[in-house]
Amino acid sequence: MQRSAQASAVSKSAGEPEAASDPNRQRRRERLLQIGTLVLLLAVWEFAARDANKLLVAVPSDIAVATWELLLNGELLSATLDSMSTFVLGFVIASIIGIVVGFAMGTNRTVEVILDPYINALYAMPLVALIPILMLWVGIGFLAKITIIILFAVFPVIINTVTGVKNVDRHYLDIGKAFMASRFMVYRQIIAPYALPYVASGLRIALGRGIIAMIVAEFLTSISGLGGLIINYTNAFETAKAFAPVLVVALLANALTVLVQKVEERFGRWRRR
Amino acid sequence: MPKLSVRNLTKRFPVSGGPSMTALDGVDLDVEEGEFIAFVGPSGCGKTTLLRIIQGLETATSGEIRIDGKPVTGPGHDRGFVFQQYGLLPWLTAAQNIGFALEAKGIPAARHGETTERVLATVGLKGFGDRFPHQLSGGMQQRVGIARALAIEPEIMLLDEPFGALDALTREILQNEMLGLTERMGKTILFVTHSVDEAVCLADRVVVMSPRPGRIREIVPIDIPRPRASLGEALRDTPEYVAKRHQLWTQLMDLV
Numbered sequence: 332m333q334r335s336a337q338a339s340a341v342s343k344s345a346g347e348p349e350a351a352s353d354p355n356r357q358r359r360r361e362r363l364l365q366i367g368t369l370v371l372l373l374a375v376w377e378f379a380a381r382d383a384n385k386l387l388v389a390v391p392s393d394i395a396v397a398t399w400e401l402l403l404n405g406e407l408l409s410a411t412l413d414s415m416s417t418f419v420l421g422f423v424i425a426s427i428i429g430i431v432v433g434f435a436m437g438t439n440r441t442v443e444v445i446l447d448p449y450i451n452a453l454y455a456m457p458l459v460a461l462i463p464i465l466m467l468w469v470g471i472g473f474l475a476k477i478t479i480i481i482l483f484a485v486f487p488v489i490i491n492t493v494t495g496v497k498n499v500d501r502h503y504l505d506i507g508k509a510f511m512a513s514r515f516m517v518y519r520q521i522i523a524p525y526a527l528p529y530v531a532s533g534l535r536i537a538l539g540r541g542i543i544a545m546i547v548a549e550f551l552t553s554i555s556g557l558g559g560l561i562i563n564y565t566n567a568f569e570t571a572k573a574f575a576p577v578l579v580v581a582l583l584a585n586a587l588t589v590l591v592q593k594v595e596e597r598f599g600r601w602r603r604r
Numbered sequence: 605m606p607k608l609s610v611r612n613l614t615k616r617f618p619v620s621g622g623p624s625m626t627a628l629d630g631v632d633l634d635v636e637e638g639e640f641i642a643f644v645g646p647s648g649c650g651k652t653t654l655l656r657i658i659q660g661l662e663t664a665t666s667g668e669i670r671i672d673g674k675p676v677t678g679p680g681h682d683r684g685f686v687f688q689q690y691g692l693l694p695w696l697t698a699a700q701n702i703g704f705a706l707e708a709k710g711i712p713a714a715r716h717g718e719t720t721e722r723v724l725a726t727v728g729l730k731g732f733g734d735r736f737p738h739q740l741s742g743g744m745q746q747r748v749g750i751a752r753a754l755a756i757e758p759e760i761m762l763l764d765e766p767f768g769a770l771d772a773l774t775r776e777i778l779q780n781e782m783l784g785l786t787e788r789m790g791k792t793i794l795f796v797t798h799s800v801d802e803a804v805c806l807a808d809r810v811v812v813m814s815p816r817p818g819r820i821r822e823i824v825p826i827d828i829p830r831p832r833a834s835l836g837e838a839l840r841d842t843p844e845y846v847a848k849r850h851q852l853w854t855q856l857m858d859l860v
Binding site for chain 2: 500502503505506507508509510511512513516520521524525600601602
């Protein structure tokens with residue numbers, strides 16, 4: 332976005348040097364364009380679906396009303412808390428396992444050789460296929476949901492951490508060696524900071540996959556949380572109410588991605604802008 | 605007894621699918637305490653490899669290195685290394701980069717602040733401790749690298765083309781500061797450079813190396829009296845400077 336703003340500012344400067352010299356104005360114009368498009372889309376949806384079967388299709392105004400209702404009776408909030416507590420726990424465990432295993436693989440060739448084929452295979456395969464078998468082992472409750480989230484989220488963290496750890500610039504390792512830094516110092520002050528951006532992008536991928544896992548788990552194991560609301564209201568043909576949890580999931584996924592980005596920026600402030 | 609002695613040092617690198625490459629072949633060198641030795645030579649002459657082996661960053665294929673008569677087998681706090689580029693950890697501030705070396709030497713954190721401030725002042729960077737490397741110019745980054753090496757109070761300083769990546773003006777300024785610094789401290793210094801001017805300016809002896817395989821071709825003493833720092837620009841007009849610069853140039857031209 333930043334880049335396109337610059338590019339259009341440059342192309343504009345030939346004819347209109349004054350307008351181009353104000354990047355704020357440019358940005359406001361672009362924001363307005365986006366909001367306008369959204370309003371237009373919602374309006375088209377509203378009018379096009381007006382005469383459709385209410386059981387099958389919901390219009391934006393119905394969804395807004397349904398969301399408001401579910402907010403007032405507390406259903407949406409309790410489902411969100413239910414989903415999020417499971418998700419956050421699963422995601423945190425997956426992150427810790429992913430970083431620890433990734434570090435071990437990245438720094439120890441033997442560990443890497445042993446684990447690498449399984450991790451790549453599991454990352455590539457559609458893990459949904461494992462869920463029915465998994466339910467035989469861990470049931471359909473909280474434990475099942477956590478396990479599914481971990482399974483979906485852990486591999487991108489491992490793979491990215493390994494990449495980061497293995498890519499550490501030789502120049503930086505030489506500094507540790509020349510000044511006789513201990514192994515621990517090398518891990519903590521050279522390898523870990525170097526690998527951090529890789530880990531962070533692994534976490535971002537894990538976040539998306541974890542949210543998918545959460546919804547899938549709520550669909551397939553014991554029906555609960557936001558996924559449960561979607562299933563239950565769709566089955567009851569209350570389509571507008573089924574949209575409310577979808578909206579929440581979309582907002583949460585985006586908010587969490589921004590959060591991970593902020594954390595990444597906080598730890599990456601040494602990097603050149 | 606020399607401060608540092610290098611005996612019959614040989615380094616061969618394996619080359620996949622061919623005979624190994626000899627980077628250093630039978631290098632012998634004695635360095636006295638407080639001496640400033642500069643290494644010059646065409647690329648591929650092994651001068652950086654020699655410095656890295658003395659620091660313990662690489663191991664020799666055969667041969668021996670002794671400091672104060674004791675054999676050297678790896679890195680040590682008795683040697684401080686200054687890298688050409690990428691010598692600072694970019695995620696640490698200048699002070700933290702120096703602190704890294706102090707921590708590695710086992711100096712308690714409580715004493716880091718005082719030492720860091722002192723060495724930063726020595727290289728003219730007082731008050732720049734909390735800057736990240738990318739907030740410093742190339743010349744300032746190299747000063748931090750020198751400050752870090754000074755911080756661990758080594759007996760020998762090893763500098764690998766420390767000013768090689770700098771612009772001409774910054775380079776000359778840092779050369780003059782280096783001259784003042786080394787003449788005040790009297791440390792033993794090994795300095796790799798590709799600049800003949802730099803070598804003649806700074807060194808007591810210039811080691812000329814030849815490539816394929818890396819060998820010492822000649823050791824040229826530079827008899828410009830010290831302290832040279834006070835001479836300023838006039839240093840480069842002294843007959844000894846002009847003569848030695850010419851002599852080294854001619855020798856290097858023959859090698860290329």
